[in-house]
């Protein structure tokens with residue numbers, strides 16, 4: 001099958017490479033000529049395990065191609081995936097300008113039937129707006145060519161995107177057209193061999209499914225963070241509570257890990273956008289607002305704990321950070337708890353000495369050179385000469401540490417663990433002033 005993908009960001013590139021890998025012919029289009037040139041040279045702009053090899057293999061096999069030419073892109077595929085960004089507006093709603101620009105491009109250039117597939121996470125009702133944009137562009141040409149718009153939301157986790165694409169729990173397609181259903185079945189047949197993963201539904205339900213899934217997961221996390229904060233104040237251990245409630249299959253063990261708040265490109269943006277969508281239909285989504293508020297508060301707890309440990313005065317202190325990315329196995333720092341912490345530390349006159357296995361270039365890009373930020377190679381270098389250590393990301397390489405060494409290396413043995421990596425008792429026995437999330441010994445009143 002010939003398939004066009006608009007947008008070579010995270011979602012577009014993973015979708016294009018995976019679809020090419022199962023034998024489809026894929027043309028990826030992007031307006032960024034620089035990016036396309038780098039992709040053609042085999043250079044991947046993002047960090048995602050396995051993606052570089054998958055792209056270069058399929059480029060070599062000539063099943064995956066890149067272009068900046070919109071006419072060529074529209075001419076190529078019967079399926080035209082829209083996988084461009086939907087950044088949040090100032091008010092938290094998704095900005096659809098890039099999605100609608102692609103829709104107009106398709107309308108301007110199409111010469112026969114096309115299926116426009118909304119892959120980007122877009123608010124409920126967007127398929128209708130895409131349809132209008134295509135129709136408008138066709139009308140300016142005096143054309144009434146036939147086309148369909150369907151919704152096919154992605155459920156990719158950064159760091160496991162290829163696995164999620166190829167072995168995901170479900171493939172959601174929102175359409176009311178049998179013709180689209182047949183084409184989407186053909187597109188996804190290679191992933192639908194052993195059991196039926198394709199779920200067809202109406203367009204709006206498909207659009208809402210994506211938001212509902214992310215909002216539910218974000219709710220689980222904020223709920224656990226709330227329980228953790230309570231546990232701290234009550235002297236209970238949230239890790240025991242987590243095991244206790246996770247054993248009930250109705251609750252389950254997934255996504256109930258307390259921490260320093262959820263980040264990334266999806267949960268914060270999607271929870272906000274869904275709350276906005278609710279507002280537009282005159283419904284106040286109070287639970288979603290609370291999920292968001294709890295997450296903001298949670299990100300601030302790292303600084304609050306540190307500040308208490310130093311009696312409210314962090315000026316002149318050097319704080320080591322292990323982990324900058326919003327989660328392990330990615331270099332993404334969007335909405336990362338580390339950013340809230342660093343910015344608060346700088347405002348308080350402290351210095352940051354940070355190490356992350358993948359996200360240091362991204363950190364440099366975000367904050368540039370500054371006197372109060374040192375990006376150092378390795379976790380040892382980060383703690384050397386530091387007054388305190390904060391763990392922001394649970395990279396595998398941080399899971400085991402010699403507490404005695406840490407005690408000797410840190411000037412003041414304060415460790416704030418935002419990911420509950422260590423046994424609090426063992427850490428405290430080794431002489432560390434160890435503060436985790438929801439594990440007793442609260443610093444915050």
Ligand code: UDX
Pocket residue numbers: 154155156157158159214217221254255256257258259260261262263264265266267326327
């Ligand atoms: C998420 C969804 O999982 C994916 O299905 C969707 O398509 C996009 O959003 P992603 O943002 O890549 O994927 O990361 P994920 O692994 O889901 O983690 C999101 C955030 O939640 C991270 O900040 C993580 O640290 C946090 N988290 C996750 C917790 O704090 N506790 C948990 O138990 C699980």
